[in-house]
Amino acid sequence: MGVTTAGRLAELVGRLTGGELPIGLRAWDGSTAGPTVGPVLVIHSRRALRRLLWSPGELGLAEAYVAGDVDVEGDLAEGLSAVWSAVGSGALNKPKVGVGDWPRLAAEALRLGAVGPRPPAPGQASLQGRLHSKDRDRAAIAHHYDLSNDFYELLLDDSMAYSCAYFTDGPSGDLAAAQKAKLDLVCHKLGLHEGSRHLDIGCGWGSLICHAAAEYGTVSTGVTLSRAQYEYVSKRVAAAGLADRVTVRHADYRELADDPAVRGAFDAVSTIEMGEHVGDAEYPAFTQILHDVLRPGGRALVQQMSHGVNAPGGGAFIETYIAPDMHMKSLGTTVDLISGSGLEVRDVHALREHYDWTVRAWHRTLEDRWDDVVDMIGEVGARVWRLYLVGGALAFAENRMGVDQILAVRPGEHGVAGMPASRKDYGW
Incomplete structure (x- = not known):
């Protein structure tokens, strides 16, 4: 059996962050990866990956959730807490990526559909003028x-x-x-x-x-x-x-x-x-x-x-x-x-x-x-x-x-x- 979409995503996360998935993952094709107990991040669309590519971290993931590109099955608070705990412990902030890894990572991102135009931001404020005028x-x-x-x-x-x-x-x-x-x-x-x-x-x-x-x-x-x-x-x-x-x-x-x-x-x-x-x-x-x-x-x-x-x-x-x-x-x-x-x-x-x-x-x-x-x-x-x-x-x-x-x-x-x-x- 070949590598699944969810498996590729888990591997990509591991290479970029140096840690394992803190919660379960289900991709748009139904494949799964990560923990089998607890909340599951459901990725409905490749557009979610593009959001993370353009806005890595909290903002990109939040925009994907707000736009409906991802959902969380199970307790949303438990899922967020697991991610925060992983970040706080250092499990997700020690990337193991060298210069030689980038061509493969780029090819994987292309295969997954993560590369593309920046998706529109769903409903954020647009403020003009000098800060605190x-x-x-x-x-x-x-x-x-x-x-x-x-x-x-x-x-x-x-x-x-x-x-x-x-x-x-x-x-x-x-x-x-x-x-x-x-x-x-x-x-x-x-x-x-x-x-x-x-x-x-x-x-x-x-x-x-x-x-x-x-x-x-x-x-x-x-x-x-x-x-x-x-x-x-x-x-x-x-x-x-x-x-x-x-x-x-x-x-x-x-x-x-x-x-x-x-x-x-x-x-x-x-x-x-x-x-x-x-x-x-x-x-x-x-x-x-x-x-x-x-x-x-x-x-x-x-x-x-x-x-x-x-x-x-x-x-x-x-x-x-x-x-x-x-x-x-x-x-x-x-x-x-x-x-x-x-x-x-x-x-x-x-x-x-x-x-x-x-x-x-x-x-x-x-x-x-x-x-x-x-x-x-x-x-x-x-x-x-x-x-x-x-x-x-x-x-x-x-x-x-x-x-x-x-x-x-x-x-x-x-x-x-x-x-x-x-x-x-x-x-x-």
């Missing part, structure tokens, strides 16, 4: 957050909180209860109470500003760059009867630096998973705004994702298809930048496992409502989100990404912070 940031935010309010209402719980929840009862807890617990946690850390002047930069669909106003009596202002979010929050505020307590601005956060009316005007400022969209060069100015909008003694809370010590963070797929121009920093870098603005960091609270549980809950909803999702955002869009959510949960579970709440204060005269003496006095 206001116009480009607006387009990047629109690509992700203006996708469809109906889709986000389907995916999220009633709070419309699109950020890490706080599962006080562990991973089996209810998502809606965990999101409410997160909102309460933020409000307690900020010391919000009746009449507190509160600013939320990157307010999303208004979950925090509406909760703070309704439950704690704040006078809250939200800022969002997304037109769809601005319109949604405006309607939400009116429907909830909170127009006298909640204001939403459709603006770039940088406009706050030029507005004298907000300087020192707030008792508290929050920014929940918005800092990842601020570029490295722009981040010092961003943290300076957090400082400047506060009165002396005012508190700031930054909830932000981070990359692991030896991990890149979001990765090529997320930064191409989900959140273009996103920048993740290490936790230490973010703390240093916040301190550099004149704010005093008082507490850092790691929530990494909670994000794994949050994203898994979103993924369950996606699968349960798959047909509705496809109707809303198309098959390609649905596959993008499936891969994003499965891969994202794994990244948090395996400590390749983290998320933290960083509480800081703007010191008053002679450095007085006015913070509680012990953690139990914070109310959380």
